[in-house]
Amino acid sequence: MxxxxxxxxxxxxxxxxxxxGLWVALSLFTVALVAMVVFTDAPAGTIMASxxxxxxxxxxxxxxxxxxxxxxxxxxxxxxQDMFTGLSPWLQRVPGRLxxxxxxxxxxxxxxxxxxxxxxxxxxxxxxxxxxxRGYEERMAIGSLAGxxxxxxxxxxxxxxxxxxxxxxxxxxxxxxAGIVPGIMIGLALALTWWWVGRKxxxxxxxxxxxxxxxxxxxxxxxxxxxxxxxxVGLRMGVFTPTEAAVVAAVYALFVATVVYRxxxxxxxxxxxxxxxxxxxxVMFLVAAAMVxxxxxxxxxxxxxxxxxxxxxxxxxxxxxxxxMLLVMLVGTAMDMTPTIxxxxxxLMPLVKxxxxxxxxxxxxxxxxxxxxxxxxxxxxxxxxxxxxGRMKIDxxxxxxxxxxxxxxxxxxxxxxxxxxxxxxxxxxx
Numbered sequence: 001m002x003x004x005x006x007x008x009x010x011x012x013x014x015x016x017x018x019x020x021g022l023w024v025a026l027s028l029f030t031v032a033l034v035a036m037v038v039f040t041d042a043p044a045g046t047i048m049a050s051x052x053x054x055x056x057x058x059x060x061x062x063x064x065x066x067x068x069x070x071x072x073x074x075x076x077x078x079x080x081q082d083m084f085t086g087l088s089p090w091l092q093r094v095p096g097r098l099x100x101x102x103x104x105x106x107x108x109x110x111x112x113x114x115x116x117x118x119x120x121x122x123x124x125x126x127x128x129x130x131x132x133x134r135g136y137e138e139r140m141a142i143g144s145l146a147g148x149x150x151x152x153x154x155x156x157x158x159x160x161x162x163x164x165x166x167x168x169x170x171x172x173x174x175x176x177x178a179g180i181v182p183g184i185m186i187g188l189a190l191a192l193t194w195w196w197v198g199r200k201x202x203x204x205x206x207x208x209x210x211x212x213x214x215x216x217x218x219x220x221x222x223x224x225x226x227x228x229x230x231x232x233v234g235l236r237m238g239v240f241t242p243t244e245a246a247v248v249a250a251v252y253a254l255f256v257a258t259v260v261y262r263x264x265x266x267x268x269x270x271x272x273x274x275x276x277x278x279x280x281x282x283v284m285f286l287v288a289a290a291m292v293x294x295x296x297x298x299x300x301x302x303x304x305x306x307x308x309x310x311x312x313x314x315x316x317x318x319x320x321x322x323x324x325m326l327l328v329m330l331v332g333t334a335m336d337m338t339p340t341i342x343x344x345x346x347x348l349m350p351l352v353k354x355x356x357x358x359x360x361x362x363x364x365x366x367x368x369x370x371x372x373x374x375x376x377x378x379x380x381x382x383x384x385x386x387x388x389x390g391r392m393k394i395d396x397x398x399x400x401x402x403x404x405x406x407x408x409x410x411x412x413x414x415x416x417x418x419x420x421x422x423x424x425x426x427x428x429x430x
Contacts, residue, residue: 010035025282028289028339051295052288059243061166064283066246067157069276073253076272077263079224103190106148120149120382124389140197142390143400147190147408149382150371153337154183157231157245160367163287163338167345170359172242173235174426178360180232181425182368182415189407197403223256283338290342310351317355321362321416324348325369332373336381340370361422368412375401 010031017027029048036047073079106119124145132138153160156176165172231249234240240248257264264272313320331340345366352362374382377398387397415421 025285025289028286028293028343032289032292032295047295048292051292054291061162061284061287063157063162063172063243063246064159065276065280066243066250067159067162068279068283069272070246070250070253072272072276072279073250073257073264074224076268077257078261079253079256103144103148103151103187103194106145106151119152120145120385120389124386128390138390138392139396139400140194140403141400142386142392142397143402143404144190144194145390146375146382146386146397146401147193147404148187149386150374150408151183151187153367153371153374154179154186154364156180156228156235157242157249158367159283160337160341160370161363162242163283164341164345164363164367166287167290167342168349168359168363170363174360175363176232176235176242177429178364178422178426179367182364182411182422185414185421186368186408186411189411190404193403193407223260227252286338286342290339293343293346314351314355317357318416320351320355321357321365324351325365325412325416328366328369329372332370333376335373337370337373340373341366358419358423360426361419364422365412365415368408368415372405372408372412375405 013034014027014031017030022030033048124142128141128145132141152158156179158176158179161175161179162172164170165175227249230252231245234245234248235242254264258269310320310323313323328340328344331344335343348362348366349359352359374380377383377394383394383397383401387394390397
């Protein structure tokens with residue numbers, strides 16, 4: 001049987017298992033084990049054990065639990081709220097400033113937490129009550145929050161960039177730097193979209209804050225805003241690696257929460273450790289299962305067959321990227337972001353390299369595409385989180401997020417057609 005047909009059969013089995021509600025990692029392990037036993041003579045037990053261990057023992061992945069721990073500290077202390085309230089007064093002359101504050105707040109909170117779901121949940125809890133009080137259309141307000149929540153995937157330190165970097169064997173530091181300008185572009189596109197859809201709304205204006213109040217709010221936000229500055233400056237100057245940056249960020253967040261704000265007690269710190277450990281275990285279990293599947297994909301020579309199948313598009317990198325982006329977008333409607341990246345990266349990277357496309361540039365596009373999947377029903381994680389925070393139905397949130405999703409797709413297409421929007425800033429930094 002041709003390997004492409006075998007791959008199609010195994011993918012069908014995987015989708016069936018996912019449809020039954022079985023954990024993604026267990027579904028991947030099951031499909032890989034069946035494929036090894038039925039279609040190869042390889043010692044399945046030995047290969048699964050060694051591959052799982054080598055994936056879990058990666059030095060680069062050490063950054064994951066540290067960034068997750070840092071995000072939990074931010075989520076459970078005043079740091080996140082100070083970040084949002086410190087920025088909002090500076091936009092008080094801008095029409096619809098609360099929603100613009102959402103976009104900026106999500107971008108900065110994402111920069112220090114690395115989690116889209118945590119970003120949307122935290123900023124939503126802070127801003128939604130005031131948005132409702134000021135008369136913002138609820139559907140559009142929560143739609144803008146969902147769209148802005150995905151900025152966490154692009155602005156460093158991004159957890160999913162670490163996962164992609166490990167799967168694609170690409171520099172994590174370069175991915176961090178390459179995501180900054182696209183993240184800003186998407187943030188501006190979301191703000192412009194809100195200006196357009198909300199230009200006719202009549203809103204109750206919040207009371208104007210004095211200069212002293214604005215400066216006091218900014219002073220409270222300094223501790224939180226310094227965190228992404230430390231990370232980016234350290235990476236740019238070569239002071240530390242991404243893994244070492246995770247250590248610095250985690251220690252800094254712990255210091256501010258315990259010494260400056262004095263909010264963390266020993267019991268709350270234990271709860272943070274437990275939650276971060278559980279989240280890390282889920283991610284690492286997924287990574288280990290995906291690496292076993294990647295071993296199988298490599299042994300089956302599936303990437304080479306995919307290259308042969310799409311060879312007519314290799315001479316036109318733009319057409320190839322458009323085809324890949326469409327494929328990833330379709331997959332993103334049915335599969336969550338992390339398994340999508342872990343499963344598809346080993347298959348797509350040979351195509352990308354054969355077409356002469358920069359793997360870092362492709363990674364940024366790939367992650368933007370997956371971020372759109374986070375706000376696409378029915379499995380969009382951020383979509384479901386904001387629906388829960390706002391206590392709204394998924395279909396209402398979906399209608400509200402459509403203009404902001406269109407803005408993200410437009411920015412992604414601009415980057416596909418004009419690669420220098422990503423590559424030029426990256427070359428300037430490096």
